[in-house]
Amino acid sequence: MNILQKWNECSPLRFGIVIFTLFGFQAQTAIAADFEGIAEEVTYASHVARIINENCVVCHREGGIGPMQLGSYDHVRPWAPLIQLKVANREMPPYAYDHDIGNQNLQADWRLSQEDIDIVVAWVNQGALLGNLEELPPPPTLRNINEWNFADQFGQPDIMISSNPIDIPANGNDLWDKHFIESGITEDRCIRALQVKPRGDAKTVVHHANTYFAEIKEDGSVDRKPVTEYAMGKWGEVVPEGVCRTAFADSLIQWDIHMYPGGLGGTAPNAAVKDNIVDLGIWLHPAGYKAKITQDLATYQLDQGGLFIPPHGTAMTQGFHSFDHPVRIDSFQPHGHLRMNAASLEIFYPETGRTELISMISNWSATWHHSHLYEPDSAPLLPIGAVLVTKQWYDNTANNPNNPDPRQWVGWGQRTADEMSHSWIAISHLDNDTYQELAEQRENNKQSELGSGD
Amino acid sequence: MRHFRPVTAIVALALLANVAMVVSVNAQQIARPLLPPSQGGMPVIPFMEGWYDNEDGSVTVSFGYHNRNTEDVIVPLGENNRIEPALLDGMQPDIYFAGRHPGVFAVTIPASMKDESVWWHIKTGDSQELKVPGESGSNAYELDRNPRPQGSVQPLIWFENDNRGSGPEGVVAANTRSVSVDAHLTLKVGTEDPSVRDPSNPLFAKPLSTRVIWYKHQGPGEVSFTEHSSTPFITTPDLSTRGMMPAASSRVAIPAGKGPARVVATFSEPGDYMIRVRLDNWNSSDSDGLDQCCWSNAYQRVRVTK
Numbered sequence: 001m002n003i004l005q006k007w008n009e010c011s012p013l014r015f016g017i018v019i020f021t022l023f024g025f026q027a028q029t030a031i032a033a034d035f036e037g038i039a040e041e042v043t044y045a046s047h048v049a050r051i052i053n054e055n056c057v058v059c060h061r062e063g064g065i066g067p068m069q070l071g072s073y074d075h076v077r078p079w080a081p082l083i084q085l086k087v088a089n090r091e092m093p094p095y096a097y098d099h100d101i102g103n104q105n106l107q108a109d110w111r112l113s114q115e116d117i118d119i120v121v122a123w124v125n126q127g128a129l130l131g132n133l134e135e136l137p138p139p140p141t142l143r144n145i146n147e148w149n150f151a152d153q154f155g156q157p158d159i160m161i162s163s164n165p166i167d168i169p170a171n172g173n174d175l176w177d178k179h180f181i182e183s184g185i186t187e188d189r190c191i192r193a194l195q196v197k198p199r200g201d202a203k204t205v206v207h208h209a210n211t212y213f214a215e216i217k218e219d220g221s222v223d224r225k226p227v228t229e230y231a232m233g234k235w236g237e238v239v240p241e242g243v244c245r246t247a248f249a250d251s252l253i254q255w256d257i258h259m260y261p262g263g264l265g266g267t268a269p270n271a272a273v274k275d276n277i278v279d280l281g282i283w284l285h286p287a288g289y290k291a292k293i294t295q296d297l298a299t300y301q302l303d304q305g306g307l308f309i310p311p312h313g314t315a316m317t318q319g320f321h322s323f324d325h326p327v328r329i330d331s332f333q334p335h336g337h338l339r340m341n342a343a344s345l346e347i348f349y350p351e352t353g354r355t356e357l358i359s360m361i362s363n364w365s366a367t368w369h370h371s372h373l374y375e376p377d378s379a380p381l382l383p384i385g386a387v388l389v390t391k392q393w394y395d396n397t398a399n400n401p402n403n404p405d406p407r408q409w410v411g412w413g414q415r416t417a418d419e420m421s422h423s424w425i426a427i428s429h430l431d432n433d434t435y436q437e438l439a440e441q442r443e444n445n446k447q448s449e450l451g452s453g454d
Numbered sequence: 455m456r457h458f459r460p461v462t463a464i465v466a467l468a469l470l471a472n473v474a475m476v477v478s479v480n481a482q483q484i485a486r487p488l489l490p491p492s493q494g495g496m497p498v499i500p501f502m503e504g505w506y507d508n509e510d511g512s513v514t515v516s517f518g519y520h521n522r523n524t525e526d527v528i529v530p531l532g533e534n535n536r537i538e539p540a541l542l543d544g545m546q547p548d549i550y551f552a553g554r555h556p557g558v559f560a561v562t563i564p565a566s567m568k569d570e571s572v573w574w575h576i577k578t579g580d581s582q583e584l585k586v587p588g589e590s591g592s593n594a595y596e597l598d599r600n601p602r603p604q605g606s607v608q609p610l611i612w613f614e615n616d617n618r619g620s621g622p623e624g625v626v627a628a629n630t631r632s633v634s635v636d637a638h639l640t641l642k643v644g645t646e647d648p649s650v651r652d653p654s655n656p657l658f659a660k661p662l663s664t665r666v667i668w669y670k671h672q673g674p675g676e677v678s679f680t681e682h683s684s685t686p687f688i689t690t691p692d693l694s695t696r697g698m699m700p701a702a703s704s705r706v707a708i709p710a711g712k713g714p715a716r717v718v719a720t721f722s723e724p725g726d727y728m729i730r731v732r733l734d735n736w737n738s739s740d741s742d743g744l745d746q747c748c749w750s751n752a753y754q755r756v757r758v759t760k
Contacts, residue, residue: 169598171598172596172600173504173596173746173747174745176602176603176739176745177604178603178604178657178740179603179655180657216657308522404593404595405594405595407587408587408595409499409502409584411499411520414745415594417504417594417595418744
C-alpha cells in the first residue's frame with residue numbers, strides 16, 4: 001500500500017508508536033539520563049495509578065477516544081515505555097501549550113505537573129513495577145462517556161440542540177452541512193458555558209461544528225453571530241463570572257459542520273458513519289442575571305490570502321488587530337489544519353514599543369483544538385490601541401507526521417488538505433471605568449502578594 | 455513572456471475582497487492588513503486540487519492555480535508549461551487570471567496507467583519552475599461526485615448536439631468552430647443543475663440560479679466577450695471563492711439552474727484558441743470552488759483566420 005494512502009492512520013500517537021519501535025531504546029536511555037531526580041521506589045500502586053487515573057483514563061478506556069485502555073496495571077504495563085516517552089515530551093495528556101513562557105494561569109489545563117512527569121519517568125526507569133496492591137488508589141469514578149463535560153460543574157445544559165443526522169461515507173471529498181434549527185430561546189439570556197459534542201464515531205469525522213444565532217432575511221441572506229466553535233478535540237467554553245455572553249431570543253441556530261470522510265486520528269473508523277449527529281449544549285445563567293461586561297467570540301484572521309506553503313517547505317502567517325475600547329482576552333484558540341504546527345498570541349503596546357508574549361503553542365496538532373481559557377484575574381487586559389499579534393507556523397515537509405503529501409503546494413481552503421489561519425478569541429468588551437477598576441484590582445493583588453511574601 | 459492588460463476594476467474588487475476577508479466579524483476591531491498589494495513578478499502557483507476514482511478504472515486529477523499578481527499572466531504551452539507524461543499534455547491554460555482559480559482543467563489517467571503520477575510544470579517569467587504531482591492515493595485529496603449535504607452535485611453542461619458532461623474535466627466540443635479576426639462568434643452551451651434540495655430549508659425556498667462564466671483558455675491573441683441579448687451579463691459584484699477570485703465580467707445567471715447560455719466572442723489575432731466555460735452552483739450553501747464542489751467545465755476550440 002502506498003504510504004500516502006495510510007497518512008490518516010499516522011496520527012501523532014501512532015507516529016509516536018513507530019518512533020518508539022524504531023528508536024525506543026535510545027529514547028529511553030536519554031530519558032533515563034535526564035530524569036535521575038527520584039531515588040525512592042516508584043510503583044504503579046503507590047504513585048502512578050493516581051496520575052493515570054486522574055489524567056488519562058477519561059479517554060483511554062473502553063469506548064473512549066484513546067486507542068488503548070489504561071484503566072489497570074495490566075492495561076498500562078505493555079505501554080509503559082511509550083507512556084514515558086509521551087509524558088516526558090509533554091505530548092500526553094494532549095494539551096499543547098508551552099509551559100515555560102507566557103500566561104500559565106489557565107482553566108481546564110490538562111498538563112501534568114513536572115513532579116508527576118518525573119514520577120512516571122522514574123517508574124518506567126525502575127522497571128514499571130506494580131508494587132503493593134494495598135496502596136492502589138480506588139478506581140476512578142468515570143462519568144458516562146457520552147455525558148456533557150460540564151455536567152459535574154453545572155448539571156445538564158439548559159438548552160440542547162442537535163444537528164440533523166447525516167450519513168458520512170468512508171472516503172471522498174470533505175463535506176459541509178449547513179442547516180437551521182429553531183433555538184427555542186424566547187428571551188435574551190446570558191450564557192454560562194457551552195459545549196459541542198459529536199456523537200460516537202462522529203468525534204473523528206467532524207472536523208469542525210460551528211454554531212451561529214441566525215436570522216434569515218427576506219432576500220435569503222443570513223445575518224448571524226457565533227454561538228460557539230467546535231473543532232476536533234475541543235472541550236468547551238466557560239464564560240467568566242460577571243460577564244454576559246448573550247443567547248439571542250427568537251433566533252435560529254445555524255449549524256455549519258465540516259466532516260472529513262474516514263476520520264482523522266488514531267481511532268478514525270476509516271468506514272462510513274451512519275446518522276452522524278452533533279449536539280450543542282448551552283448552560284445559561286438564571287433569568288435576570290446582570291453583568292456590566294459583555295463578551296463575544298469571533299474569528300481573528302491572520303494573512304490567509306498570503307498563505308502559500310511550498311512543497312517540502314514551511315510558512316508563517318501573522319495577524320494584527322486593535323480595538324477602539326479596552327478589552328480583556330478571555331480565551332485563545334488558534335485554528336489550522338494538517339500542516340499547521342505552532343501558534344502564538346502576543347500583545348504589542350505602541351506607547352512603549354514593548355511586546356508581551358501571552359501564549360505559545362510549539363507543538364500544535366489539528367487533532368486537539370483547545371480553547372485556552374485564561375483565569376479571569378490574570379487574563380490579558382488591553383488598553384485602547386494595544387495590538388493583538390497572532391502568529392501561526394506551518395510545516396509542509398515530510399517531518400510533519402500529519403502531512404498527507406509534502407509534494408503539494410498548499411494554500412487557504414476549508415478542506416482538511418488545505419490550510420486555514422485564524423484564531424477564535426473570546427473578548428470581554430470593557431468601558432474605561434471597568435478597565436481602570438480591573439487594572440487597579442490586579443495592582444492591589446500584586447502588592448498584597450508582595451506584602452505577604454508569597 | 456508576460457502580458458499585461460488594464461485591470462483597474464479587477465484590482466479594486468480584489469482589494470475590496472481582501473479587506474472583506476481580513477476583517478473579522480467583530481466590527482469593533484480594526485484590521486491591519488499585513489501585505490501591500492503585489493506589484494507583479496510573482497509566479498503562478500499550480501495546485502493539484504484532488505483526484506477522482508472513476509468507474510472504468512481511470513483516475514481524473516483536477517488542477518487549478520493562484521496567480522498572485524494583479525495582472526493576467528501568459529505562459530504558452532511548451533517547455534515552461536507542460537504536463538508529464540506528454541501523452542496527457544495539452545489541456546492546461548496558457549493564460550492565468552489574477553487570483554485563485556480552482557479546477558481549471560483536469561487530466562484523466564487511463565486505467566492502464568493508473569499507478570502513474572502526472573506532473574504539471576509551470577515557469578512564470580524569470581521565476582523558478584514550480585510543479586505539482588497528481589495521482590490516486592492520498593485520502594486527503596480524494597474527491598467524489600456524490601451529492602453534498604444540501605444536495606448540490608456537479609451541474610450538467612453541453613454544446614449543441616454533443617454529449618452532456620460534468621465536473622472539472624467536463625466536456626470538449628466535438629467540433630472546432632471557425633471565425634475570422636474581429637468577426638463575431640456566438641457561443642452557446644446548454645446547462646442543467648440536477649441538484650435536489652430541500653425546499654423546507656429557508657435557503658432553498660426558491661430555486662437557486664446557477665452561473666456560467668466564459669474565459670479565454672488558450673490562444674495567441676485577445677478574446678473579448680460581449681453579452682448576447684438572450685443572456686445578459688451579471689453586473690453585481692461577485693465575491694466567489696471567498697474573495698480570492700476576482701470577478702470575471704463575462705458572467706451569466708441561469709435562472710432556476712436550467713437553460714442555455716450564450717455569449718458573443720471576438721478574437722484579435724488568427725490562430726487556434728480554446729474557450730473555457732465554467733458552470734457552477736456556488737449560490738448554494740454546500741457548494742464552493744475551494745470546497746471542490748460543484749462546477750463543470752466545457753471547452754470549445756476555435757480556429758481564427760485573417
